[in-house]
Amino acid sequence: MKVAISGKGGVGKTTLTAVLAYLLAKDGYRVTAIDCDSSINLPSALGVKDRVTPLSELEDVIKERVYGPLGTYKLNPKVDDIFEEYSVKNDDGVRVLVLGTIEKGGEGCFCPENAFLRAILRHAIFKEKDVLLLDMEAGIEHLGRGTAKGVDILIAVIEPGSRAVETLKRIEKLASDIGIERIAVVVNKFVESEKARELVEEIEHPLLGIIPYDQCFVMADLENKPPYRVCRLDPFIEIKENLMRMIS
Ligand SMILES: Nc1ncnc2c1ncn2[C@@H]1O[C@H](COP(=O)(O)OP(=O)(O)O)[C@@H](O)[C@H]1O
Ligand SMILES: [Mg+2]
Numbered sequence: 001m002k003v004a005i006s007g008k009g010g011v012g013k014t015t016l017t018a019v020l021a022y023l024l025a026k027d028g029y030r031v032t033a034i035d036c037d038s039s040i041n042l043p044s045a046l047g048v049k050d051r052v053t054p055l056s057e058l059e060d061v062i063k064e065r066v067y068g069p070l071g072t073y074k075l076n077p078k079v080d081d082i083f084e085e086y087s088v089k090n091d092d093g094v095r096v097l098v099l100g101t102i103e104k105g106g107e108g109c110f111c112p113e114n115a116f117l118r119a120i121l122r123h124a125i126f127k128e129k130d131v132l133l134l135d136m137e138a139g140i141e142h143l144g145r146g147t148a149k150g151v152d153i154l155i156a157v158i159e160p161g162s163r164a165v166e167t168l169k170r171i172e173k174l175a176s177d178i179g180i181e182r183i184a185v186v187v188n189k190f191v192e193s194e195k196a197r198e199l200v201e202e203i204e205h206p207l208l209g210i211i212p213y214d215q216c217f218v219m220a221d222l223e224n225k226p227p228y229r230v231c232r233l234d235p236f237i238e239i240k241e242n243l244m245r246m247i248s
Contacts, residue, residue: 001126001130001131001132001152001247002121002126002131002132002134002150002151002152003020003131003132003133003134003151003152003153003154003155003243003247004134004136004148004151004153004154004155004180005017005020005133005134005135005136005154005155005157006136006137006154006155006156006157006171006174006175007156007157007158007167007171008158008159008167009039009137011157011158011159011188011189012157012159012188012189012211012217013037013135013136013137013157014035014037014041014042014045014135015045015188015217015221015227016155016157016186016188016211016236016239017033017042017045017133017134017135018033018042018045018046018226018227018228019227019228019233019236020133020236020239020240020243021033021046021092021094021131021133022046022092022094022226022228023228023233023236023237023240024131024133024240025092025093025094026092027240028129029129029130029131030093030095030127030129030130030131031093031094031095031130031131031133032083032087032094032095032096032097032130032131032132032133033046033094033095033096033097033132033133033134033135034096034097034098034099034120034132034133034134034135035052035096035097035098035099035135036099036117036134036135036136036137037135037136037137038101038137039137040054040098040100042096042098042135043088043096043098044224045221045226045227046090046094046096046226047090047091047225047226047229048088048090048096050088052086052087052088052096052097052098053086053098054098054099054100054101055082055086055097055098055099055100055116055117055120056099056100056101057100058086061082062112062116063112065077065078065079065116065119066112066115066116066119067112073115076119077115077116077119079116079119079120082097082120083095083097099117121134121148121149121150121151122149122150134148134151148178148179148180149178149179149180151178151179151180152182152247153180153182153183153184153243153246153247154171154174154175154180154182154183154184155183155184155185155186155208155243156168156171156172156183156184156185156186156205157185157186157188158185158186158187158188159187159188159189160187160189160190160191160195160196160199160200161199164199165199165202168185168203168205171183182246183205184205184206184207184208184242184243184246185203185205185206185207185208186207186208186209186210186211186239187200187203187207187209187210187211188211189211189212189213190210190211190212190213191212191213192212206242206246208238208239208242208243208246209235209236209238209239209242210235211235211236211239212235214231214232216230216231216232217231
């Protein structure tokens with residue numbers, strides 16, 4: 001199962017990715033979480049203190065895997081071992097990887113890093129009990145067509161606000177550009193009000209769940225503690241269950 005988590009900066013993508021990784025690992029899944037956001041913070045949300053080498057820094061490995069003879073690109077670069085070799089395991093057995101900054105060379109740029117990422121997303125062999133979670137920033141359209149083919153679902157994280165619908169539209173476009181067909185929504189930092197409820201009603205995609213605004217997450221972030229160690233997880237458990245139901 002491959003899941004991409006997207007949304008505007010600060011909506012709670014990393015928080016959701018970290019908590020889902022934790023809950024799924026507890027359920028016995030082998031979880032791999034990749035930070036694809038340029039402001040790297042997934043490792044710390046997952047309690048990883050050591051620096052995780054960004055994949056984009058592996059220039060030699062990328063070149064060796066991606067380039068064929070005479071500067072051509074290999075269609076199916078071998079990338080399976082990357083997950084073991086360049087990940088750091090956290091206390092719950094979640095493998096954490098960092099993508100790093102990849103070239104923003106226009107839509108569908110054929111940079112080696114992109115070919116590498118595409119290979120990772122497409123060809124990584126996953127067994128039934130394997131889960132890949134991608135923490136993705138919203139502005140990743142430059143990845144190009146088909147990058148994320150093979151990703152089962154994109155979770156759009158939104159905050160209830162006047163720009164939420166607009167954001168959703170953008171995420172829909174992103175999903176179709178990079179080849180993800182299914183979208184589900186998580187509403188985060190929800191504060192009860194009539195307007196906020198109306199907004200939730202307007203969402204046309206399946207709703208995985210609503211996470212209330214909870215100061216605990218802010219504190220966890222400030223104290224550099226994984227949110228799942230200190231905060232209430234009920235809404236996340238429901239989201240995880242809805243997600244599994246949707247995908248199976
Ligand atoms: N439900 C919530 N209630 C309150 N604060 C939250 C909630 N979810 C996330 N946050 C806080 O919002 C900030 C941004 O969250 P983060 O997960 O880093 O967002 P993103 O990865 O989308 O940029 C962090 O300080 C985080 O602790
Ligand atoms: Mg983040």
